Amino acid sequence: MMLKGTKIYSxxxxxxxxCQQESMYENKNPYALSDVLKINEKCSYCGTKYRLEPSFFYGSMYVSYAVGIAFAVAAFVISYLFLGSSLFTAFMAIVGTMILLGPIIMRLSRNIWINMFMSYDKNLVKK
Structure with missing residues (x-):
């Protein structure tokens, strides 16, 4: 893939x-709600430890707020401005978006957070 090796890909x-060789999560499906935040201890390919310190991912809550706002604004713009719905319908679109995409927002926030502290190392990937 063209983006492999970039933070966006990860x-x-x-x-x-x-190394971008395997998923950080025990279950790749974000909608398996009992496993949505269960993360592997380390990468089995390169040995990278995902929890840099205890409670490392608490910082992702700040990222989650920003990502949630972005999704809510997108839902509003699409429903109110593009589709011409009422304010109440736009509000319901925001609520629905946040509920339906909640697990994805949580995982996306964790992914952004860990990628702020780690970078791709092309030397770890075997050719």
Missing amino acids: IFTGTCPK
Whole structure:
């Protein structure tokens, strides 16, 4: 893939930020709600430890707020401005978007957070 080796690839796929060879999550499906935040201890390919310190991912809550606002604004713009719905309908579109995309927002926020502290290392990938 063309984007492999970039932070964008790791953020959107949820792969290891160092080698991008495997998923950081025990279950790749974000809608398996009991496993949505269960993350592997380390990458089995390159050995990168995902929890840099205890409670490392608490910082992703700040990112989650920003990502949630972005999704809410997008839902508003699409429903109110493009589709011409009422304010109440636009509000319901925002609520629906936040409920339906909640697990994706949580994972996306964690992916962004860990990629702020780690970068891809092309030397870790075996050719």
